[in-house]
Amino acid sequence: MKKKKNFGFATKTIHSGASPEAITGARNVPIYQTTSFVFDNTEHAKRLFSLQDFGFIYSRLTNPTVSVLEERVASIEKSRASVACSSGHAAQQLAFIPLLNNGDHFISSNKLYGGSINQFSKTFKRFGWNCDFVEPDNLSNFENSIRDNTKFIFIETLSNPDGSIVDIEKVAKIAKKNHIPLIVDNTLATPYLHNPVDWGANIVTHSLTKFMCGHGTSMGGIVVDCGNFNYLKDNKFPALSKPNKSYNDIKFSETFGDFGYAMKVKADSLRDLGCSLSPQNAFNILNGLETLHLRMREHVNNAKLVAKFLSSHPQIYEVSYAGLKSSKYYKLAKKYMPEGPGSIFTIKLKKGFKACIKLVESVKLFSHVANVGDTRSLIIHPASTTHSQLSKEEKIKAGAGPDTIRLSIGIETVEDIIEDLDHSLK
Ligand SMILES: Cc1ncc(COP(=O)(O)O)c(C=O)c1O
Structure with a gap:
């Protein structure tokens, strides 16, 4: 079999996920400014709704302009799939929902964007999600805070505001040893300077509002599934390993394999929270990514x-x-x-x-x-x-x-x- 060509970073930021539009030949990615997409017939509609076919239904869930962005970011993060949404904060919420139940616990570096500290310690606490903030320079703080109900570790690669750096490879080893994912907010570094997956991260979040868009025009966020965590291994992540009632009892991780987490984020979390990215903002961010x-x-x-x-x-x-x-x-x-x-x-x-x-x-x-x-x-x-x-x-x-x-x-x-x-x- 012919080996898939591994394109360079700049090529990916310009081309990944897109090709000239089939009917008109439009070279740039069109802005699909539509809420909904016509089904071929009732069987087609049924198959889309039950996740048996991939395609477009309704722009809260899927939209072709947004899909190009999702494929492009997954590509430059060297990852399996991603789910775009309305802001970086929305991305954090979407990322956590498949992993946490009421009463669960996670660990976060205390060197974070202030809005994230607020989100985790106040609003998320009201969801029954409990966060311990730890000083990240002392790595044993992560290890010592792990409990039976700890579901992940969260860090910023480069932290906001002071640009300090967490030793991601060592934190990833602690997460792996305890079989919990490491989630990394890579907003301030961007995939150009750093790919968290290279150092053992399992999920990456971004505020696309920052460098990825780059021109201060549009809000956006994204959750990236690195495709390298086994959610089926134990009973820690029932939302991914147990049958899902909305979708004919499929088990997301079993059915979709290494992009099961991304599918869960899209088909359940984004569907129910509705924090979708608008096609216009996806277009603006795609333009930003090209440079x-x-x-x-x-x-x-x-x-x-x-x-x-x-x-x-x-x-x-x-x-x-x-x-x-x-x-x-x-x-x-x-x-x-x-x-x-x-x-x-x-x-x-x-x-x-x-x-x-x-x-x-x-x-x-x-x-x-x-x-x-x-x-x-x-x-x-x-x-x-x-x-x-x-x-x-x-x-x-x-x-x-x-x-x-x-x-x-x-x-x-x-x-x-x-x-x-x-x-x-x-
Ligand atoms: C590092 C970091 N992560 C997440 C966010 C939240 O992103 P947004 O403002 O797009 O919701 C910000 C916002 O400043 C940030 O700096």
Whole structure:
């Protein structure tokens, strides 16, 4: 049999999942702006509804524009399948539902986007899902928190806001030893800089809103099934291993094999929660993905230069960028992201909170927004915004103290970025 060609990253970001449209020859992916799709006959409809055939029914579940995006992201994450949805937060909810029952437990790194800490510790708690947050630099914290009802470990590869790095290969070994999946939020690294599956992750989530879309235009999220976890092995994951009443008693993992988890996320979780991605947003994100490799190179190159400049600035006492030799994450950065650890990091100002506010209000090129991963350079004071709902202690643990500013370095001319910061700091 002819071996399947393994295309390069850039080729995949431009072509995976798409070919010219069969009837019109349209070269770009059409925006299928329709709620529903006409069935061939009643037998066809029945087969689609019972998952005996793959095809399009209704855009809450499946839509051709969204499907291209799903195939493309699965391809660049070197994974089996993926399910797109309306935001990164929606992706986390969709990802967890097949794994957790009321009363179950999971472990998360405490170095996370503040919104995720909130989502896990408050809203998810009301679902009966209990999360222990652990300090990820000490790996035994993960091991020591595992209980009989622990269903997965969750980490961010590069954490928001400070760009610190978790030793993913070692965490994956702990998860494997205990037969639970490792879920990785790869939003800040993107598949260009890092593929969690290479280091043992089983499920990847993304906020597509950030670098993957890349232009600050569209919200989106995705759950990626790496296809490398056996949900049938014990009785830990009944939603995947036991008969499903809605679909003629099929067992998702048995019927769909290495993409059973993705099918469950789509056919059950997305169907019932309805947090679908719109075709227009899928199109915008696909356009963004086509230049992901070019943009990430520029983001990283600019971030390295800006971090270096700031690390010797008299107003600043700490720059968290893991690409600096002085960072305690430098070695991990070299191992897991050899091209560079992204373009989001924090700086700590000697003159504290008031100086942070002054800086945010003085910059001209930077935009003061609650987003990261835009082509534009962005700035925010996390403790009073993105991480404001956390306790004082949680803020410090998450790297969002009162004297801390988060920067998301864009792809403008780097001298202009540096000048804007230097001028404003002065
Ligand atoms: C690392 C990370 N994960 C998830 C999210 C949530 O994504 P969204 O805003 O698309 O819901 C964010 C948002 O900032 C994030 O930074």
